[in-house]
Amino acid sequence: MRNIPLFKALAKDAWIKPFLKHYKKTMIIALLLGFMTFFCAGALMFTSGFLISRSASIPENILLVYVPIVLTRAFGIGRPVFRYVERLVSHNWVLKMTSQLRLKLYNTLEKDAVFFKKHYSLGDVLGLLAEDINHIQNLYLRTIFPTIIAWILYIFVVIGLGVFSIPFACLMALLLFSVTVVLPLWSVVVNGARQEKEKQSKNELYTELTDNVIGVADWIFSQRGHEYVNWHDQAEKNLQDTQASLRKFSRRRDFLLQVIMGIVVVALLFWTSQQFPGNHGGAANWIAAFVLSVFPLVDAFSGLPDAAQETNIYKDSIKRLNDLPNITEHTTKKMLEGSLDINIEHLVFQYEEDSRKILDNLSLTIPQGEKLAVLGRSGSGKSTLASLIRGDLVPTSGSVQLAGVATEQIGDVISEYIGVIQQTPYLFHTTILNNLRIGNEQAEIAEVWEVLQRVGLEQLVKGLPDGLDTMVDEAGLRFSGGERHRMALARILLKDTPIVLLDEPTVGLDPITEQALIDTFFEQLTGKTIIWITHHLQGIEKMQRVVFIEDGQLEMSGTPAELAQTNSRYQKLKAIDEGKY
Structure with missing residues (x-):
C-alpha cells in the first residue's frame, strides 16, 4: 500500500x-x-x-x-x-x-x-x-x-x-x-x-533517539552507551548517503x-x-x-x-x-456499582505497527483501598499500564476491569472514579479558582479554601494580590514544580475520586520537596486506592504492596518490608536509590 x-x-x-x-x-x-x-x-x-x-x-x-x-x-x-x-x-x-x-x-x-x-x-x-x-x-x-x-x-x-x-x-x-x-x-x-x-530513516532515528534519551540512565548503568552511539552514527551516515x-x-x-x-x-x-x-x-x-x-x-x-x-x-x-474511523457518537456509560476493585487478567498490549509487546500476559488484582507502587525501568510498560487502567487504551488481548466493567467501555464517567496526577500537571491560563474547579464546577468557595489548606497552599494563595482570582500564567509557570503538584492534588480532593493514579509525579523535584510532597499525598489520600507509578523508591515504605514490571511482565511482587528482607533485586534497587551502591 x-x-x-x-x-x-x-x-x-x-x-x-x-x-x-x-x-x-x-x-x-x-x-x-x-x-x-x-x-x-x-x-x-x-x-x-x-x-x-x-x-x-x-x-x-x-x-x-x-x-x-x-x-x-x-x-x-x-x-x-x-x-x-x-x-x-x-x-x-x-x-x-x-x-x-x-x-x-x-x-x-x-x-x-x-x-x-x-x-x-x-x-x-x-x-x-x-x-x-x-x-x-x-x-x-x-x-x-x-x-x-x-x-x-x-x-x-x-x-x-x-x-x-x-x-x-x-x-x-x-x-x-x-x-x-x-x-x-x-x-x-x-x-x-x-x-x-x-x-x-528519519522516523527510525527520531524514534530510537527519543526512546534512548529517555532511557539514557539504563544505557549508562549497563555500560553499553558506546553501542548506541555507534548505531546512531551508522544510521546518520545511511541517511546522509540517501540525501546525497x-x-x-x-x-x-x-x-x-x-x-x-x-x-x-x-x-x-x-x-x-x-x-x-x-x-x-x-x-x-x-x-x-x-x-x-x-x-x-x-x-x-x-x-x-x-x-x-x-x-x-x-x-x-x-x-x-x-484510514481514520468515521466519527461516531459515544454514549456515556451508567455509574458503576459494587466494590471498585481493579482486575487485570492476561493483559497484552502492543501498537499495531510495532511487533514488540509493551505488556505481555500481565495479571494483577488491585483491591479497593490498596496502596500499590508500580516500579520499572523506562520503557518497561508502567505508563502504558496506567493508560489502560484509565481506559485510554484498548488491550490487544486480555482485560482491564473496574468493578467488573472493561475500563475502555466505561466512557467519560471514568473520571468520576479515577483521578490522575502526572509528572507535569497542567495549569490553564485562567484564575486559580477556575483551575481548581475543573473537576468539580459546583464546589463552594469554602470547599476550595479547605482543600488548599489540606495541601499546604492556603497561605500562598492568600498572599497573592487577588487571592483565588489571581490569573495563572500559561502552563502554570509562576508556580514551582511542587506547588503545581499540590494544585493538582487539590483538584483531586475537590473531585473526591475513590481511585488516584500517581504517574511519576515527583520527577525532577529536589529530595526535600519530593519527600514533603509524598507525605502530603498519602496523608490526604487516606482510604483511597492509590496506584503510584514510579522509577525510584523514596517514600516506598508508605505503600502496602510493590510490583516490578520488566519487558512487559510482572517480575516481582510483595510488601516493601518483605521484599527488603527476601528479594535481592529489590535490595539492590533500594541501595542504588539511596546512593549506597
Whole structure:
C-alpha cells in the first residue's frame, strides 16, 4: 500500500474531495489568476522584444512603437498584480479547506480517542495533527496548482504556435511534453524510492533517539552507551548517503531540464528566422518577440519535477487520514456499582505497527483501598499500564476491569472514579479558582479554601494580590514544580475520586520537596486506592504492596518490608536509590 500512486489515494479519498466541491469556484479563480500571471510575464517579454526590435529600426509611424509601449506597461503591471491576487486567492482557498480538515480531525480525535491510542503512539497522533494537514496544504500550493497552471500554459503555447505552423507546434509539443510529463514521472520513479527510504530513516532515528534519551540512565548503568552511539552514527551516515543521492539526481535532472529549454530557445530562434525573414524592420521584428517570450515560461515548468516528486510524501498523508474511523457518537456509560476493585487478567498490549509487546500476559488484582507502587525501568510498560487502567487504551488481548466493567467501555464517567496526577500537571491560563474547579464546577468557595489548606497552599494563595482570582500564567509557570503538584492534588480532593493514579509525579523535584510532597499525598489520600507509578523508591515504605514490571511482565511482587528482607533485586534497587551502591 505504500507504493500506491497519488491519484489512487485521491480516488478513494473521503477527506479532500468534499472540500474541493465546496470551494470549487475559488479554486477555478486561483488557477485562472495563476495562468494570467505567467501569460502576462510571457506577453511582457514578447512586447518588449518587439519594441526593442522596432525601436532599433526607423519606424514609419509613431503608432508602431506607441502601442507596444502601452502593452509593455500594461503587462508589466499585470504580472505582479495577478501574482499577488493569485497568492491571496489560492492561500485563502487552501486555508479554508485545511481549517475544515483540522476541525474534522479534532472531532475524530475527541470522539475516537481510544481508537487512536490503540492504533497510534503519541508521535503518530502529533504527526497527524502537525504534519499530515500541512502536507495536504502543500499538496495544493506546491504541486496541484503549479502543475495545472503549467499544463494550461503548455496547451496555450502549442495552440498558439499551431496557428503559425503545425509541424513546429508538434515539435514544441514534444519538447515541452518531456518537461511537463516525462521529467516529473522520472523524478517520481527514481527519487520516490529514495524519498521513502529517507523518510523511514528519519522516523527510525527520531524514534530510537527519543526512546534512548529517555532511557539514557539504563544505557549508562549497563555500560553499553558506546553501542548506541555507534548505531546512531551508522544510521546518520545511511541517511546522509540517501540525501546525497537525492541531491545528485536533482542536479542532473535540473541540468537536463535547462538543456531542453535551451533547445526550445534555439529551435524557436531558427524557426522565427525562417518564418519572419528580413534584415531590418518589418517581419524580422517578431523574432526577438517570440524568443524572449520563452524565458518567463521556464519558471512555470522548472518546478514540475520537484512538485511531482513530493507526491510520494503527500499520498501517505492522504492514506492515513482516510484510514481514520468515521466519527461516531459515544454514549456515556451508567455509574458503576459494587466494590471498585481493579482486575487485570492476561493483559497484552502492543501498537499495531510495532511487533514488540509493551505488556505481555500481565495479571494483577488491585483491591479497593490498596496502596500499590508500580516500579520499572523506562520503557518497561508502567505508563502504558496506567493508560489502560484509565481506559485510554484498548488491550490487544486480555482485560482491564473496574468493578467488573472493561475500563475502555466505561466512557467519560471514568473520571468520576479515577483521578490522575502526572509528572507535569497542567495549569490553564485562567484564575486559580477556575483551575481548581475543573473537576468539580459546583464546589463552594469554602470547599476550595479547605482543600488548599489540606495541601499546604492556603497561605500562598492568600498572599497573592487577588487571592483565588489571581490569573495563572500559561502552563502554570509562576508556580514551582511542587506547588503545581499540590494544585493538582487539590483538584483531586475537590473531585473526591475513590481511585488516584500517581504517574511519576515527583520527577525532577529536589529530595526535600519530593519527600514533603509524598507525605502530603498519602496523608490526604487516606482510604483511597492509590496506584503510584514510579522509577525510584523514596517514600516506598508508605505503600502496602510493590510490583516490578520488566519487558512487559510482572517480575516481582510483595510488601516493601518483605521484599527488603527476601528479594535481592529489590535490595539492590533500594541501595542504588539511596546512593549506597
